[in-house]
Amino acid sequence: MNDSQNIKLIHLITILFLLLVSLSQASTIDPPTSYFSQYEFDFDCDLCGCSTGSGSFGFGTLNNANFVGVRYINQQFESKNGVFTNSPVSKETFNTYQLWAQVPINTSFYVSVNVPYQDLNRSLNDTNENLNGIGDASIIAWYKLPFYKKVSNEEFEATEKENSGHSLQFGLGVKLPTGKFEEALVDRVNPGFQVGTGSLDAIFSLGYNYAADKFGVNTLLSYYLKGENKNEYKFGNQFSYATKFFTAFAVKKAMIMPFLGVSGDVFNKIEQYGETINDTNGAILNSSLGTEFVVNRCIFGVNYTLPVSQNLFGGNVKSKNRLSLYFNFAL
């Protein structure tokens, strides 16, 4: 990454940050009544770095609906570089730096935004390749449907409805082709070695949350309807799922919220010129472990993910582990 790119990136992040902060201040925000009364997972579409990067990444801030923040994701892959069982293996490291936010529109609607910067490295024997640049940004509009406890007839009608802790979220969004797709790179064994898909994709999401005093669950199901890019190349449609169980305890002024979860992705085959390409579909199931530290309005999170089972690109690509670190500021 050269200096001018660095500066551009910093400018972009600053502008977006200011934009998001001003937007959020322009809307009314209901202050959370307790840490668990209102939390969301983030919408998390890390399609780039690219097709194996997934929307199953999990989540962001457990206890605050709305935030602006930054996240760093490190993903490791190993790809067989040739058609034989003893073909050399290349190692890929995908670094993703994201600016992400969840901004309320009103009490029922909110929007999540994600702008990634990709820094992808690949090494085979002594050869190293690097690819970097702005990745594919995404934006999703969400509708939140909370469930309330049943109120018996004897109680006063004036009493405010009590939140049951259960809620559903419906998301509709798009992933924009802001990252550059390089056709020459489709020759690579790992077709995810791209900063962008070059396509406009539709995202359909369904989330379910439950939060009690000391315990919570986040579940997110997403389907990515992928568009064809100008090279007549279309990444396979993708189904992603993620669920997390978390608890919380206070240590002095901080809240510590450890979580355990599973996540996964199922990919359809890649299509080019309207034909499917063999060995480009696959599935992966991950386990994840992590925690959040919350001090005032600052949330620091760490999430480590390890594959449990996988079969990506005909077994030619292996996802190793992923580490994600994030720092969010609650709005």
Next chain:
Amino acid sequence: MKILKISFALLLCAMVSSCSNEDDNTENLAGQTGTLIIKFDNGVGDQDFIFGTSYTKSNNESFQLSTLKYLISNIALTDDEGNTFMYPSEKNVFIINEANANNAGEIYVTLDEVDAANYTNISFGLGIDQDRYALGAEGQGNFLTTAEAEGMMWSWATGYRFTRLDGTYSSNTVTNEALNIHMGSVGTSVDNYNEISLSLPNTVVVREDKSPQIHVVADIAKLFDGETSVSFDDGYAQVHVDATTTGVIANNAKGMFSVHHVHNE
């Protein structure tokens, strides 16, 4: 609410665009040509071929090679409308030499000025056909000199070596005995030229601005354990101009090629 409206508008765009991928089939390709690369990748079974590595075969025999070459000619491509493009004859002969392979073990054959089309089949010959041989020494152009320099000729009267595998083999009875598989037609008396036709797993789209690649895998093990299994100890360690042994190897060679995948760029 503006963001909401914008995002719904974007979503609508995505849905519309993902439904409108009708291809333009009226593309006029007349006169347009492109480059096509054929990658030859030698292997032994599911293993990549490496010089000096010992590979086991039937009859409890093993072999390792220091030379691995073969001749490919008459590359032709058939498109989705049934038209066949034959690469110009004078250029349509190549020596595939493992020693010239890149880091990935692939030997590139680059075909220029291939008619733009959507190709679904490739065919090529292993060796030199009788028509080309009948052109005489003069008619071979520069290729005769190249083949001689590469040790792919016996003599003009006997003709070309279609395969040249040099190395050693071991069996139950011998260790590191010389192994030389020099298969070819013998003058005009023995014709061991065979053509191989392979359908492509995906359409290969050749255009002025697109240079696709066809990845051909050659399984060397098939030469010895193909349609017929041969034993080095039993007369197949030294295969030269003999009509029987060259014929068996030539027949086995018909089954050694496959198209693993194609790349469209």
